[in-house]
Amino acid sequence: MTIEFETPKPIVNQQVMLKTVAENMMRPISREFDENEHEIPWSYVEFMHMAMKAAGGGGGLTVTEKPQEGDEKRPPIGYQKLAAQIEVLAWGDVGMYLITPGGGLGAAAVAAAGTPEQKEKFLTRFNSDIPTYAAMCMTEPGAGSDTSAIRTRAVLDEKTNEWVINGEKIFVTGGDKSFTHYEKLGKGFIVVWASIDPTAGRAGMRAFVIESGTAGVKINKLEKKMGIRVSDTAAISLVDVRVPFENMLGSATVEKNNTGFRGAMATFDATRPLVAASGLGVARAALEFLKEKLEENGVKIRYGLPRQKLSNVEREVIDMEIMLKSAWLMTLKAVWMADNKKSNALESSMSKVKAGDVTTKITQKAVEILGPIGYTREFLLEKWMRDAKITDIYEGTGQINRLVVARNILGYSGKELR
Amino acid sequence: MYSFEPNEEQQMLIDVVSKYAENDLRTSSNENEENKELPKKLINKGWELGLLQASIPESYGGFGERNAVTNVLALEEMAYGDLAGTLAVLTPSLFATPILLAGSEEQKKNYLPKIIAGEWSPYTAALIEMSFDFDPNALKTTAEIVSDKIKLNGTKAFVPYAKEAHEILVYANLNGVTQGFIVPKDAVGLSISEEREKLMGLNALPMYKVELRDVMIPLSNRLGGASGHDFELILASLRLGSASAALGVAKSSFEYAKNYAKEREAFGVKIAQKQAVAFMLAEMRTEIEAMRLLTWEAAWKLDNNKEDVCVSAYLAHTGAADMTMMVTDRGVQIYGGHGYIRENPVELLMRNGRGFAMLLGLAIV
Ligand SMILES: Cc1cc2nc3c(=O)[nH]c(=O)nc-3n(C[C@H](O)[C@H](O)[C@H](O)COP(=O)(O)OP(=O)(O)OC[C@H]3O[C@@H](n4cnc5c(N)ncnc54)[C@H](O)[C@@H]3O)c2cc1C
Numbered sequence: 001m002t003i004e005f006e007t008p009k010p011i012v013n014q015q016v017m018l019k020t021v022a023e024n025m026m027r028p029i030s031r032e033f034d035e036n037e038h039e040i041p042w043s044y045v046e047f048m049h050m051a052m053k054a055a056g057g058g059g060g061l062t063v064t065e066k067p068q069e070g071d072e073k074r075p076p077i078g079y080q081k082l083a084a085q086i087e088v089l090a091w092g093d094v095g096m097y098l099i100t101p102g103g104g105l106g107a108a109a110v111a112a113a114g115t116p117e118q119k120e121k122f123l124t125r126f127n128s129d130i131p132t133y134a135a136m137c138m139t140e141p142g143a144g145s146d147t148s149a150i151r152t153r154a155v156l157d158e159k160t161n162e163w164v165i166n167g168e169k170i171f172v173t174g175g176d177k178s179f180t181h182y183e184k185l186g187k188g189f190i191v192v193w194a195s196i197d198p199t200a201g202r203a204g205m206r207a208f209v210i211e212s213g214t215a216g217v218k219i220n221k222l223e224k225k226m227g228i229r230v231s232d233t234a235a236i237s238l239v240d241v242r243v244p245f246e247n248m249l250g251s252a253t254v255e256k257n258n259t260g261f262r263g264a265m266a267t268f269d270a271t272r273p274l275v276a277a278s279g280l281g282v283a284r285a286a287l288e289f290l291k292e293k294l295e296e297n298g299v300k301i302r303y304g305l306p307r308q309k310l311s312n313v314e315r316e317v318i319d320m321e322i323m324l325k326s327a328w329l330m331t332l333k334a335v336w337m338a339d340n341k342k343s344n345a346l347e348s349s350m351s352k353v354k355a356g357d358v359t360t361k362i363t364q365k366a367v368e369i370l371g372p373i374g375y376t377r378e379f380l381l382e383k384w385m386r387d388a389k390i391t392d393i394y395e396g397t398g399q400i401n402r403l404v405v406a407r408n409i410l411g412y413s414g415k416e417l418r
Numbered sequence: 419m420y421s422f423e424p425n426e427e428q429q430m431l432i433d434v435v436s437k438y439a440e441n442d443l444r445t446s447s448n449e450n451e452e453n454k455e456l457p458k459k460l461i462n463k464g465w466e467l468g469l470l471q472a473s474i475p476e477s478y479g480g481f482g483e484r485n486a487v488t489n490v491l492a493l494e495e496m497a498y499g500d501l502a503g504t505l506a507v508l509t510p511s512l513f514a515t516p517i518l519l520a521g522s523e524e525q526k527k528n529y530l531p532k533i534i535a536g537e538w539s540p541y542t543a544a545l546i547e548m549s550f551d552f553d554p555n556a557l558k559t560t561a562e563i564v565s566d567k568i569k570l571n572g573t574k575a576f577v578p579y580a581k582e583a584h585e586i587l588v589y590a591n592l593n594g595v596t597q598g599f600i601v602p603k604d605a606v607g608l609s610i611s612e613e614r615e616k617l618m619g620l621n622a623l624p625m626y627k628v629e630l631r632d633v634m635i636p637l638s639n640r641l642g643g644a645s646g647h648d649f650e651l652i653l654a655s656l657r658l659g660s661a662s663a664a665l666g667v668a669k670s671s672f673e674y675a676k677n678y679a680k681e682r683e684a685f686g687v688k689i690a691q692k693q694a695v696a697f698m699l700a701e702m703r704t705e706i707e708a709m710r711l712l713t714w715e716a717a718w719k720l721d722n723n724k725e726d727v728c729v730s731a732y733l734a735h736t737g738a739a740d741m742t743m744m745v746t747d748r749g750v751q752i753y754g755g756h757g758y759i760r761e762n763p764v765e766l767l768m769r770n771g772r773g774f775a776m777l778l779g780l781a782i783v
Contacts, residue, residue: 001423003487005715006722008419080420303729307736307775308551322737326708329715333422333707350704399697406696409703410680417691 005329008077011084018085021051022092027380030093033230034383038222040177041096041230042184049101049131061085061100079270079335083277087328090281094387095228097278099133102126104174106134108271109191109207113249122209125186132186135178137169137236138193145400148202152194152238156245163208163248165194165216165241173394175234176219179212188212191249192238207249216241227386272348272395273334276355279391280328283355283362286384287320290366293373316365323358330354349396349404356392356401363388422711428488434467435495443499444670444763450622451766454614456506458538464496464507465538470514479531484518486655486717489783490662494710497666501770502622504663505780509578510534513541513587515782516598516652522643525600529585543587543598544574544628545656545779554589554596554653554778559630561590561597568599568640570607570633576617578780580610580626587641588630589649589779596649598641607633619769620777652782654720654728657735659781661713664742664774665706671749671767672702679752695752702745709738717783739774746771 025044033041052061061082089097103110103126110122125132143149152167169175169192178188189211197204210217216239223233291301294313301317302310310318330351337344363385367374374381392398407417424432442460450456469492474480496504514533517525533541547558559572570590580586586608588601601608611627637644676699679690689695716730724730749764750757757764 002421002425003423003428003714003718004419004421005718006419075419075421077420304555304732306551306553309553318733318736319740322712322733325715325733326712326737329711330704330708332420333711336420336422347707350707353700353704354708399693402697402700403693405700405704406690406693409676409699410690410696412691412696417693417696 008080010077011081014081015084015088018088019091021048022088026089026092026096030096030380030383031377033096034227037224037229038232039230040099040182044096045099045101045131046184052101053127053129061089061102076339079273079338080332083274083331083335086274087277087281087284087331090278091285092281093230094278094282095230097281098173098228098231099177101131101133103132103134104178105136105271106174106178106189106191106209109136110134110209110249112270113207115250118209118246118249122189125188128186130184130186133174133177133188135172135174135188135190135234136193137172137175137190139171140168141170145397147193148205150193150195150205152192153198154194154196154206154208154248156196157242160242161245162242163245165192165208165210165238165243167192167194167238169236169238171223171394172234172236173231175236176222176232179210179217179234179236180219181213190217190236196248208243209247209249210238210241210243211247214241214243226389227383228390268395269345269348270338272352272401273331273338273344275391275395276327276331276334276351279355279359279388280324280331282384282388282391283324283327283359286363286366286381286388287317287324289379289381289384290320290369291317293370313369316369320358320362320365324362327351327354327358346405346408349401349408352396353398353401353405356398359388359391422714424491428491431469431472431488432491432495435469435492436498438464438467439496439499439666443496443503447500447503448761448763448766450500450502451619452760454621456503456622456624460503461506462538464503465510467507469496469508470511471534473511473515474518474530474534478518478526479534484515486658486720486783487714490658490713490717493659493662493781493783494665494669497663498670499666500622501663501667501773502620504666505578505620505623507538508659508781510538510541511782512543512578512780513585515655516543516587516641519652519655520598520642520647522638524638524643525641529600539584540579540582541585541587542577542579542583543589543779544577544580545589546574546576546776548573548575548627552776554656555649556594557589557591557596559588559590561592561599563592563637564634566637567634568637570599570601570630570635572630574628574630576615576625576777576780577610577628578623578625580628581624586628588628590630592646595646596653597646598649598652599635600639600641601630601633601635605633605635607631617773619766619773650728651720654716654731655782656779657731658713658717658720658783660774660778661709661716661731661735661738662783663781664738664771665710665713667767667770667774668702668706668709668738668742668745671746671764671771672699672706674762674764674767675699675702675749675752689752698748698752702748705741706745709734709741712737720783735774735778742771742774 140150154163154165178190189209192208195204218237220235301314334344334347334351367385471480472482473484562569586601588599609629615625641647682689713734716734719727719730746768750768753764
């Protein structure tokens with residue numbers, strides 16, 4: 001090992017291509033789909049599906065790297081590639097990045113907690129000819145950060161060997177595209193977290209795959225949001241929903257250890273730096289726009305001067321650059337650790353804490369500095385500020401990730417530090 | 419390739435430096451500050467770790483090649499022990515490293531072997547000036563070419579070991595450009611303040627004001643020889659020196675605060691179990707990591723001749739200085755009233771932590 005910061009060639013090449021996608025397929029329609037919430041940008045969806053299939057990816061934006069033969073010394077960079085992809089797509093439009101076809105968090109849950117048969121059964125569909133989605137339903141009206149408080153229940157009907165699920169889920173990203181039948185989309189699914197034994201707490205929690213169209217599932221509404229409006233966020237009710245026994249991911253026995261829940265948490269270690277990357281893409285877009293506008297108006301940033309000689313605007317921009325660059329390096333380190341099979345719970349959450357902070361700060365400051373130019377809907381900057389805020393909320397709020405970091409550095413359990 | 423782990427050689431170096439920092443510097447830090455003195459034995463022991471020696475090629479008497487990343491790692495580790503001690507141990511680098519980077523062949527041959535041959539010996543450099551908007555690229559100390567000589571005028575501040583120094587590398591403004599000049603201790607017109615500088619922190623490190631009044635030196639004493647040198651990369655190296663030392667100071671305060679928070683009780687629980695404290699610690703750790711990576715990247719750019727290294731070093735230094743103030747302030751906060759008492763190390767760390775915004779030129783990688 002060594003300390004090195006040279007962007008690997010495959011990533012450099014991929015970024016050039018994706019930047020074209022961001023500039024030509026995303027930016028031009030960004031505003032339209034922000035103003036027309038709940039419309040679907042089919043041009044982007046279909047283009048991305050085709051492009052990813054052509055690139056041999058399949059399954060959407062996932063770690064696609066196959067084990068290398070021959071040249072075995074080259075270390076894996078799958079997660080690093082993915083983080084870089086997400087960053088540049090989010091630079092284009094983070095809401096649209098979220099509706100890039102594929103399994104998303106639903107497939108991630110299957111990949112983390114499923115048996116080989118389940119993976120085969122549920123994941124191959126993302127490779128088909130038409131765009132297909134999956135979503136993950138953890139959050140409930142009464143249980144957000146505190147996932148142990150979920151009330152959705154799954155009870156085994158021994159006669160039919162089916163699980164019967166009842167409950168209510170909210171804020172499901174991609175819930176509509178994963179569950180509702182659309183002619184242009186393949187058959188998707190939602191992964192629902194429910195308890196099979198409420199007395200067992202977290203140890204009783206399991207994830208269930210519910211296929212699109214299953215009876216008893218109802219999409220109650222699509223939320224109207226501050227930002228990322230092109231990404232559908234569904235509220236879903238489950239009334240006596242029946243799924244086959246084998247749709248439960250992992251093992252049915254309630255063990256003392258919380259393997260089920262740990263599966264969910266392991267997913268977060270992998271996905272938090274990716275969410276960080278998505279936020280940082282938006283922040284970079286905002287900072288670049290800010291610098292561009294300033295330069296058009298004759299303000300050049302004089303790097304190298306002591307603070308005392310800089311204007312306030314210059315100082316703000318310099319501080320924003322420090323934030324953005326360092327947050328990106330933290331994200332890279334977290335995914336680099338994932339690629340190299342190093343345990344990264346601490347780095348993963350630190351990258352999310354940092355990205356949540358800097359993404360909101362940078363976009364909000366950029367709007368402030370540009371005044372009316374920042375606030376007008378004539379430009380995308382105001383939208384980016386609205387889009388950015390979600391980075392500090394989902395996949396663990398800033399506070400929850402601070403808790404994870406603090407527990408890690410202090411060696412505390414969840415009980416010792418709540 | 420991205421990669422975030424020191425190589426084997428670097429790890430070995432970190433381990434020895436860490437031992438010295440932990441056993442020698444950290445244990446004596448407060449006492450030295452109070453006594454306003456650094457024992458020569460302590461400095462020599464640090465010198466013998468060979469950080470500077472390892473940066474200098476064999477042809478000039480050293481045993482290695484300068485690697486900025488390695489120096490960043492070592493400096494953070496040593497400064498974790500104590501800032502004044504670290505700056506003292508590495509004072510000769512302030513003179514030697516610029517010569518290594520930008521000196522003429524003659525200057526390298528003349529100075530490098532003799533600096534690193536034996537025990538620690540006082541060679542130093544003078545960059546800082548006493549003005550609120552001190553700017554290394556717009557110095558008030560002037561250099562003027564007068565036929566075959568150079569005339570220096572101005573006053574330098576915070577010059578470590580100036581009193582005992584054999585030679586001082588003085589930075590001055592030559593027609594709007596910063597250049598280094600080697601000034602021997604017996605130069606006419608050079609005077610060193612009787613009294614040591616008195617600062618908010620760093621009281622163990624002897625520093626002086628250096629005044630130059632029509633000091634005349636030969637053209638060949640200009641760094642790089644008669645035609646001079648580029649200052650940019652020296653400045654970037656100084657910025658990274660400051661940034662890495664800042665990381666060490668921040669890490670030290672963070673570690674003290676973390677351990678204290680796990681011991682100290684209030685309202686029936688450890689204070690670390692209170693979110694208000696735990697979140698401070700989480701943010702301290704996060705920000706240290708952020709600035710560490712920014713510093714590493716800039717150092718890597720320095721080693722690999724990347725175009726934007728100067729901006730990167732500037733950003734790393736600016737960010738690390740802010741971060742260290744934030745972290746060392748919280749170190750005191752987490753100790754509460756006890757943090758305000760000088761026998762607790764977080765107190766000195768906060769005073770030292772403030773210094774990085776202005777102490778450019780006291781460490782180099
Ligand atoms: C657009 C969008 C998309 C989403 N997508 C999904 C999805 O696909 N799947 C899914 O399952 N969920 C999704 N979520 C839900 C998201 O993960 C939750 O909103 C988030 O975890 C916070 O939960 P909450 O909203 O219930 O807030 P609460 O948990 O009620 O938190 C409220 C406030 O209290 C703070 N807080 C809570 N607990 C603590 C604590 N222990 N210590 C200190 N502070 C605390 C929080 O940080 C927050 O500031 C999405 C949400 C949104 C808005």
